[in-house]
Amino acid sequence: MGRVSQIQVAGFCYPPVPLMAPAQSVVVKGLSKVYQVHERGAGLTASLRSLFHRRYRAVQAVQDLSFSIAPGERVGFLGPNGAGKTTTLKVLSGLLHPTEGEVLVSGFVPQRRQVEFLKQITLVMGQKQQLLWDLPPVETFALNRAIYDIEERTFKQTLDELTTLLDIGTIAQKPTRQLSLGERMKCELAAALLHRPQVLFLDEPTIGLDVSMQLTVREFIHSYNERHGATVILTSHYMDDVAALCPRVIVIDHGRLRYDGSLPDLVRSVNPHKQIALRTSAPLDRAALERVGAVVALDAARAVLQVPRAALHEAVAHLLGRPEVTDLTVEDPPLEEVMRAFFARPTAEQEAAP
Numbered sequence: 001m002g003r004v005s006q007i008q009v010a011g012f013c014y015p016p017v018p019l020m021a022p023a024q025s026v027v028v029k030g031l032s033k034v035y036q037v038h039e040r041g042a043g044l045t046a047s048l049r050s051l052f053h054r055r056y057r058a059v060q061a062v063q064d065l066s067f068s069i070a071p072g073e074r075v076g077f078l079g080p081n082g083a084g085k086t087t088t089l090k091v092l093s094g095l096l097h098p099t100e101g102e103v104l105v106s107g108f109v110p111q112r113r114q115v116e117f118l119k120q121i122t123l124v125m126g127q128k129q130q131l132l133w134d135l136p137p138v139e140t141f142a143l144n145r146a147i148y149d150i151e152e153r154t155f156k157q158t159l160d161e162l163t164t165l166l167d168i169g170t171i172a173q174k175p176t177r178q179l180s181l182g183e184r185m186k187c188e189l190a191a192a193l194l195h196r197p198q199v200l201f202l203d204e205p206t207i208g209l210d211v212s213m214q215l216t217v218r219e220f221i222h223s224y225n226e227r228h229g230a231t232v233i234l235t236s237h238y239m240d241d242v243a244a245l246c247p248r249v250i251v252i253d254h255g256r257l258r259y260d261g262s263l264p265d266l267v268r269s270v271n272p273h274k275q276i277a278l279r280t281s282a283p284l285d286r287a288a289l290e291r292v293g294a295v296v297a298l299d300a301a302r303a304v305l306q307v308p309r310a311a312l313h314e315a316v317a318h319l320l321g322r323p324e325v326t327d328l329t330v331e332d333p334p335l336e337e338v339m340r341a342f343f344a345r346p347t348a349e350q351e352a353a354p
């Protein structure tokens with residue numbers, strides 16, 4: 001952790017900012033987080049007993065997690081429910097202390113919550129909101145300007161840019177409680193980005209939004225990343241978000257790292273096949289199709305085949321030569337299916353277990 005050149009004196013850190021721009025935006029080494037959960041039996045007697053004898057159960061949310069992320073990268077942070085994604089994002093943004101391990105974000109130790117660190121990051125949680133409920137979002141924007149001590153001219157410039165990109169000119173003037181979910185999320189994003197953070201932790205930012213609003217939010221995140229060179233770490237159960245935004249994915253399961261690499265490589269490793277969908281003017285012969293690949297569906301006007309990626313070129317050339325074929329598309333299997341198959345695989349530890 002030599003990059004943080006700070007001297008700790010009676011709880012204060014000097015200097016308040018890292019001396020050098022960090023080569024990595026996020027560094028996580030051997031991170032573990034254990035929650036101590038108070039256990040209480042049902043009924044009055046158990047409640048009274050728990051006042052005197054409190055029993056705790058340890059919940060291991062994150063286990064020995066290590067990765068690093070370069071400035072400007074867009075990374076999807078994936079895993080099934082309860083995998084430890086939100087816990088990790090909370091540690092990275094300094095809301096939770098790690099039980100073990102070391103974490104650096106923009107060269108800062110997050111749990112110190114230094115002002116300069118807070119100006120570098122933002123955490124957007126799709127299920128929580130920071131907008132003041134009874135007031136228009138513009139009031140939250142003004143509050144954030146004061147909290148982050150943003151200079152008037154910069155504030156106006158940034159707000160103008162965000163207002164145009166997110167198209168919130170009118171809606172930011174209405175009380176938050178009157179806004180639709182999608183309108184609210186756009187204003188949440190604006191409020192979270194007014195201080196121009198360099199590291200964005202986005203936890204399910206498109207949850208509950210319709211397809212068109214998901215697209216708007218996705219495009220906005222992409223454009224913010226490109227304009228400001230900001231690092232984006234995104235969790236989402238909508239695989240379309242991840243496919244559209246994240247060249248790299250980090251996958252965790254039961255708090256442990258399962259994969260870190262490109263999304264196409266992950267898809268290839270889980271499913272080494274491509275799907276060919278055909279529209280036909282007359283029924284194709286099943287036996288002839290089976291010589292090309294595995295037949296997934298076949299009727300008078302349509303056929304779907306699965307072929308190994310290595311044989312794709314030859315299969316497409318052959319099928320296009322058939323006079324009955326009027327249309328041909330090549331697809332990957334749906335990402336949701338790929339992820340389901342990935343998580344159904346035994347982990348390295350499970351395989352090693354007797």
Ligand SMILES: Nc1ncnc2c1ncn2[C@@H]1O[C@H](COP(=O)(O)OP(=O)(O)OP(=O)(O)O)[C@@H](O)[C@H]1O
Binds near residue numbers: 061079085086
């Ligand atoms: N405050 C808490 N106290 C005790 N246990 C917790 C707490 N927060 C999370 N957990 C537990 O830690 C584990 C990881 O939870 P976390 O919310 O980080 O997962 P997640 O990957 O974000 O899940 P989801 O996709 O459902 O949001 C789960 O077993 C959860 O029950």
